[in-house]
Amino acid sequence: MKNFLNKSILFFLGIFTLSCTDGFDEMNVNPVEPTEIPPGMAVGNLLVNGNIAEWSRYQQAYTLYSSLYAQYFANTTNYFASGRYIMNLGWVDYGYFRPQYWEATRMYEDIKAYAEKYEGYENHYWIARIQYELSSARTTDQIGDMPYTEGGRGFDYPQYDSQEFIYNSVLAGLDSAYQALGDYPDQATYGGEDVIYGGNLEKWRKLANSLILRYAIRVSKVDPELGRKWGTLALSRMLFASNEDNASIMTDPHSYMRGHPLFEVAWWNEFRMSKTMQEYFTQESTTVDPRMYLYFNKVDKEELTAQEFAQYQNLNDQGRLVDFSYEQDGNLYNVEFYKGVENGLSANQVPALGNNPADNSNIGPMFANNSRYMVMSYAEVCFLKAEAALLGWGGNAEENYLEGIRASWDYVSGLSESQSFISAARDGQLDMEAYISGLSPFAGNEMERIQTQKWLAVYPDGCEGWAEYRRTGFPIMNKIVQDDSGVDLGDGFIKKLPYTESEITINAENALNPANNQGQGDGIHVRVWWDVD
Template identity: 35%
Template sequence: MKLHKILITLLSAITISSCTSGFEEMNKDPMAVNEISPSLSLPNMQYHGFHIVYGDYQRAALLYSFLYCQYLANTSSSFTSGNYVFNTSWAERGLWTPYYQQMVKRIREIEPTLENHPEYNDMYQIMRINLAISTIRMTDTFGDIPYFKAGIGETLIPYDSQKDIYYDVFKELTEAVTELKQKKSNQLQYNTEDLIYQGDVDKWIKLANSLRLRAAMRLSFIDPDKAKAEGEAALKESLIASNSDNAGVTPPQPNRWANPLLRSLVVDESRASKTMVDMLTSYGTVTDPRLTLILSQSGAWVKGEADAVQYRGVPNGLPVTDLSLPEYDNSHNSCIWGYMWGYDWNSAAKGSNVAKPNTDANFTPLGLMNYSEVCFLKAEAALRGWQGAGDAQANYEEGIRASFEEMRALAPEGSYSTTDDNTYITTGQVAWNNADDFEIKLEKIITQKWIGIYPNSEEAWAEFRRTGYPKLNPVKQSLEPTINPANNEFIKKLRYVDNELSNNKEYATDPTLNGGKGDGLSVRVWWDTARYK
């Protein structure tokens, strides 16, 4: 539909020009707005709320969660978020504003129309699922946030506890699935304006149930009874069952530069982390079959320099003074720009200048949840004895194979080998051993999930904080005085943005927030039970 594409363009301009506005703008009374069709609201929720705008993606993910889950390391002296320096502008423009203006506000605008437009019901349920995805990400990133009264016209918005938010997300997902399963007649349906599933209701049901399982697992250490109840309820329903069900955002006009991850990496301000390279080259008894799909060779290796290493990563949190050393420059380290994106970089270090995507049609959606993750969720559920989860080993191994399949889908012919697939899965510390204790098995599951959900950095960072796995390397330098890398300490969450601290001060500075711990980069969110330092 041309109309929704035009609307996205216009709203992009509006968002950029008003990105620093406070809650007064974010919470305009939706009752004062003329009726808006869900077909116009949903694409904005997805396009802006999930950061298809590459500048927002850089601020929301590449400069925060990508570094904190150690998929990549910063190599630019202009950025210090990898050293745990908080930048309120990035957090506001990349995370806070898109959530409240493009997620919460959009759905609140639709709710008053439902009574007069029962034909919008299914479309509204899909909007609820989108909001649930984004809400989980926001509360995982910031902890307690404004939620229940956000977007309804209030100026000062109270904060809600993460526990209450998670419990409401369970309710939202359950109710949305119940409504969608009724297959009511006379319902309007999304088409191309749905940038994820193009209106496929059955796939939205699978995603909602899978998200319920994800949310349940997040509570497994802090609220095990609720986690089990919600997880077992989700396991009784249809879940994402293959890579064809994967949820990812495809922009209205996909092209070789439309994926914000690839577009952001062109500017050469980061490289693969040492953690990522070590994991792919040394964790198994053989090289991880996904190595060439995720990483490029170093530019120095391609040029044939004598001291070059083919695959090399940068330690996280290097001091600015170290970034100028030859061993840490971009040419001597791998980019996270491998064959999985449909690129051919045999003669180039990273694919920006020489190698191009094979075709514009080979667009890889910006992933939100994949089949591999669901397999690992089921593996952990089985490990915990949740009914309906199946066999832990079978789910674990299927998760690895699903990851192989997904990453190979667009890879050029001859860019990878399947020869070592079975050896990788069945030998060494990757291999499943029923005699292992709970912690060893959990570490295997989460480590493979960390690789299998790449590049979903938000989920990877959350799972590290929940479980303590995979075992990440402490940053080389922290410029946040409350976090000491020498004591193996890591960042816990992002603090609240400055606009909140000034415009919503009474609530944003409440010392009872986050279980009485208040706010700060070293404050743990509710479900974080200190399984890491």
């Protein structure tokens, strides 16, 4: 084994001994012995599928699960019930387990094996390591304890690791990568096959360290000392410093399932903007949040009767959400408006007036089939630094909070996809400084202000939005209209996704271990380790 692998912490080296001859079903199906292919041929699959950036898996991971529970979107079709907390375990498998174990883990192990065998591939390995740790953290955030050391590595019955163990390993792995990528600045690395940074080592180091800050904040309630240890270290080193550092994936609309996944699935009319989003766009400030006009599209109606318009009266509460050419006999003509739908509508409620796709806002002009797919943004880092300041780790909370809002706006308004809308916008419609001036006071409500704006900024990343809501309780969300789960959720909100049917059937001894998840077992009522409130 090459010297560069010695930078990993000792316990981490021990847990990755491979069993290369066993088969596996579902997450363990197909041979998993590392294949000798150059890292450049494996890294694209690792980066795309490790970030769930292929549209069929994105649908099942995000628009049928996490983005509904983050309340970015709400379901607008009566043939999907996940918005009412009825679980389809096949979607959990296809949306989360397979990207984690079939792609991210296997591609990571292929790259690792190649780098161990051949000289000069240290940078290739450590970039893959960053993505592997990111993928692992995202998966455990959704499902809790999971196979981390053995999953996807040929074990017939992979053991489950605690989320606490996984987070400690992820943080250590990212730290090792940050340091190691500084050791070989002149060594070859990836080129265009790196669809995030094109092999730019400094940007990969910034991403690794920014992820350390993300996960340090994530654990700061459940283990304050662990959070402080890693958070203060991250703050002392390179972090994202502008939107130029954003980690995003170059999509390819000319390749099968490689266009921007949200753009691809949005036109199936299965979801629309949530009412919660609509409310935060209009109620956080004395002016409408200008990001609304880029995040979502307006609804166009040739005519609204007086009765129909009564359904939309609340849209005018905070100003210009409804425009129309003229009014006659109480009817409005050539109407344009922005509207969201309530989460968790029953199958009978979905087709009703005001609830169907034609009556609510779809994704907006910032998205196109070739838009870059965001993995982590500078705006998020600003909000992480703001919370770090509240925790006493250093820095100014309000300054970072305001910088995060501006960074979010600068990014979305600077996209080429946004420009046609911006050029046609009405005077004052896109005034972010007016929006900031009208925000509720920061002092006295710091956490709520920070988390609400972070939630708005990381849209449409439902995995992060839902994780941060569970951790902090912000932004304050609306309870779903109808919960059909039959499970006592306490506060009425789902806590995690359940394990897959294949795991429950084939790996039952581990998946059904009552000691999992701090002795809670499995279920949508079960809180993950870092969710202590």
